Amino acid sequence: MGIFLIVLFTNIKNLIKIGGLILITNIVFCCSLMVGYYSTSFLFKYGKNPPPISTIVNDKDANKDIYIIILDAFSSKEVLKKYFNCESRLLAYLGENGFQEHRSLSKYINTAQSLPNIFSGAVFDQKTAYKTKDIEQMQQLLPGRYLNNFAAKYEYQLKFSSFIIDKENNQLKKIFGRGSDFTIYFFSLTDRFMLYFFPSGKSSNNKGIHEIANQNIISIKKTLNQKAKNLSVHHFLTFHSAYFDKGFKESFIENLNEADEIGISIVQLILAQKPKAKIVILSDHAERGPEFDKKDSYKGILYIKN
Ligand SMILES: [Zn+2]
Secondary structure, three states, X not given: OHHHHHHHHHHHHHHHHHHHHHHHHHHHHHHHHHHHHHHOOOOEEEOOOOOHHHHOOOHHHOOXXXXXXXXXOOOOHHHHHHHHOOOOHHHHHHXXXXXXXXXXXXXXXXXXXXXXXXXXXXXXXOOOOOOOOOHHHHHHHOOHHHHHHHHHHOOOEEEEEOHHHOOXXXXXXXXXXXXXHHHHHHHHHHHHHHHHHOHHHHHHHOHHHHHHHHHHHHHHHHHHOOOOOEEEEEEEOOOOOHHHOOOHHHHHHHHHHHHHHHHHHHHHHHHHHOOOOEXXXXXXXXXXXXXXXXXXXXXXXXXXXX
């Protein structure tokens, strides 16, 4: 009995030691994330030329409603075929419904650089400015001077809906109070761990992504019921869970199906109520990852119906 108790106590002591070690490691890890987060600078220059969005939206469009749907990380046909040997129902649907395929505008494979580049022509030094951390600065770049001037000149009601300029996006963002990337980074690490060991947790992982999608759809429906001329930009995050999943390829196909569904339903929704609207479907970059040739990660999509 005495020996049993001694063994038990030693084991409990060891367990407490191990638990303490795990706790300390976690605290150190989180602190190092915070240091990285607050020390990263947001450096960019405005490019000399008008921003890439000026090639999509210009004076010729001034009498139409304009809908720009950003499907984050949606890859081109070529990339889908090459890495996943699959086809997108959305891209086929767009081709059959009067959309023209254009060359992707992506010059960066990071959302927080690619979107400011497309809308404001911001140019980043890849080495020093990895991501923006400052939501106020981001709000100056999105939708940016070009679309603001266009909307003012032609009396559009302008709406730009994206999590990267949304301060109320989630709890952590409120706590840290700055940009969005920290939360994405933080969640991606914990999710990666959780999803690997508990794949059934996927639905909760996707919750934020679905919330963004649902809010966007509600907001699009609102603009469709308005009499005012709309210039409406909506950013969807449908592809952001596959990457952290155990079965990357299977997950990717699931995400693609979902993105296809969302994309098709939005286009149908807009066409049903505003058949003359100009609709732009674009991505900020294609899928990324260690198994990807980096140049393929620039091959996102751009489909336009005038
Ligand atoms: Zn992105």
